[in-house]
Amino acid sequence: MEVRIGQGYDVHALAEGLPMWLGGVLIPSGTGFVAHSDGDVAIHALCDALLGARAMGDIGHLFPDTSDEWKDVDSKILLDIVSRKVQSDSWTIGNVDITIALQAPKVAPYIDRMRETLAKVMGISPDRVSVKATTTEKLGFVGRKEGCEVWAVALIQRL
Ligand code: MG
Numbered sequence: 001m002e003v004r005i006g007q008g009y010d011v012h013a014l015a016e017g018l019p020m021w022l023g024g025v026l027i028p029s030g031t032g033f034v035a036h037s038d039g040d041v042a043i044h045a046l047c048d049a050l051l052g053a054r055a056m057g058d059i060g061h062l063f064p065d066t067s068d069e070w071k072d073v074d075s076k077i078l079l080d081i082v083s084r085k086v087q088s089d090s091w092t093i094g095n096v097d098i099t100i101a102l103q104a105p106k107v108a109p110y111i112d113r114m115r116e117t118l119a120k121v122m123g124i125s126p127d128r129v130s131v132k133a134t135t136t137e138k139l140g141f142v143g144r145k146e147g148c149e150v151w152a153v154a155l156i157q158r159l
Contacts, residue, residue: 006052023114036065040075107133
């Protein structure tokens with residue numbers, strides 16, 4: 001069996017009055033992420049991890065923020081395109097692991113829905129999708145509620 005791994009990282013700024021899409025789930029919050037797309041910073045990091053495993057570049061390259069085609073796009077559509085690309089040539093996704101750093105609101109109540117949503121888009125079972133959340137103990141830009149930071153890793157395999 002051939003195995004490859006990729007990592008992804010993304011940050012988005014928080015602003016008042018925007019919808020908060022995170023991990024494919026709409027989270028009730030007075031704030032949301034500033035972006036050209038829907039700002040789903042967790043999906044963006046996940047896409048970059050998947051693309052990294054195949055050395056296929058990054059989502060900024062695939063979906064340029066200068067293009068009107070991707071304006072306000074649902075990031076689940078981006079993940080669908082990326083996961084199909086990455087699972088070409090007999091590759092399958094082994095597992096993914098995502099860590100979200102956000103001071104508020106609490107992400108924990110939404111983690112299982114995120115895992116189910118992301119798994120469905122990628123066509124894999126939720127037990128292969130891990131989502132973890134942390135605050136930064138009020139330190140740094142995350143702690144000051146200025147933004148959200150996400151890391152992701154993805155393992156892919158083929159026989
Ligand atoms: Mg992004």
